[in-house]
Amino acid sequence: MQANNQQAQIQRAKNGDLYAFEALIKESESLVYAIAYRMLANPEDAKDISQEVFIKAYKNIHKFDEKSTFSTWIYRIAVNTCIDELRKRKQKQTVSIEEEQQTQDGFVPKQFVSQELSPEDAYLILERNREVMRAIHALSEEHKTIITLRDLNGLSYTEISEITNLSLGTVKSRLARARTQLKNEILKNREQTHNISRLTNQKGGSTYEM
């Protein structure tokens, strides 16, 4: 969208023109949904919350000061809304249920398991996806946010800095810490799995139950 055109659309949207607003959000829908999907780790919530993001934006468009691009503003609302939602959940302690859903859900859409992969490789990738998503799920909101933006959606440091209102330096150091944390979480989970299987073997069969 051309800059002038977009500015005109923004003005129209600010005057309540829903069609102008529609034109503005169209290109950010995918990423907003993707952010919500990765942060909330379940498709239903991702849909509800991401659509809530756009409704919020529509209701508050008069507050958009046009200092950033419109899409940056939308992504900022998306990130904040997801963080709020995660904090709400924490209070309600529904995390374990979501985690359950997460693993059942499986994070690999069928189309991704390409035909070139052998079934074994496809399964391996699927397992590794589950492993990394489970670990991301255990991260703090801040770390989850930055991993989602950078590693799962490929946003640049500058874009992340604008969306999160963090300095570039903070983005870089937080990203490094988040990745280390993610690695620690994965290792911890592997350790647990290892211990469980060891225990199972000691019991002499697959009868072990958690």
Next chain:
Amino acid sequence: MKCEDARILMSLRFDNALSDTEQIQLTEHLEHCKDCREEWLHLEDVMQMLSQVPPVVLPENYHEELMKKLHEEQAKEKVIPFSVEKQHKKMSQKHLGAIVAAAVVLLAVTSNYGFDRLLHLHDEKKELLPSSAMEKIAEPSEADSFSAQSQLPPTATLAEGDTLEGLTQESNSERSTAKEEYQAAANVPTDSLAKAVPSVESAPPPATQDKESPPTEDTPKEKEEEIPSTKDSSADTADTSEHSPLSLARTATIMEAQEKTTADHYIDLSLLVSAEDNLQSSVNDFCAKHQGILLDSNIDSAEGMITVELPSENVSAFLQSLSTIGTITEQQESSMGVENNTNEASALPASTTTIRIHFSSSKP
């Protein structure tokens, strides 16, 4: 180099964001530090896992569902009258002629009936200002500071000194305010005019409009843009009144006149139809027939709401047309959210009426 710093460089390395020097520093560190080498291998594995996570695909019909929700949201907002006004703002530009006419009528009214009437009108508008003019465009905090301004103490406008005899303290301020506006109209700006801006009445400034009509078209836009800004609104307003008390005074007047003429009349009606299938196209036809504009339509299977705006004189004809496709079971009229319209408002030409048709279908 400390391991801590090396960890950040490692992270940057995965994003290809290292300078040549940093690259050399990191390589050197890894050569000597076993812990960091191990860390690097683990991180490499994690980064590979992350890169294999598939992109998220937007669900089917996502956009359609979202737009449906947004339309519902828009309709919800419209139930509150001031939001409907917001919808009308663009249209009200068209009615500028009518606005000026309305203001002139007000001027005539006030000069015929004297200040009593002006005072009465003013009191009414004071009440309306925070709830209608402000809420619809300003955030709550801004609305606060703004309405506070609209109720500036009378002393602020008393400075000019005037014929005060026989008038109460409050009417003093009204009187002097009006006088100052006449001065303003004659291009004699005074300090107190700027302060008096929020209480400017529709009466005097039309004189200014007549003299210099071109700028009037721009001023309401200016005003609209100023208010929602994130800056401190009181500072904002102060700035504006400093550089151009006149234009602000005019703007305030036009804003008020606009509200009076464009969104003053609402009719809510419940319509029972036998089938909703043709409702929208029928309403469209009626709009075309009676010079109406379809503002919004939110039809969800067996019920919903359609909002139309049309010239007031065509309302009864429109309702008659409506009754050919269904039964009007309930009808309620209101003005600017206040029922039982006051005489003052009806003294203005009520140019348009907004009709909200809440329909339900008798067919399951």
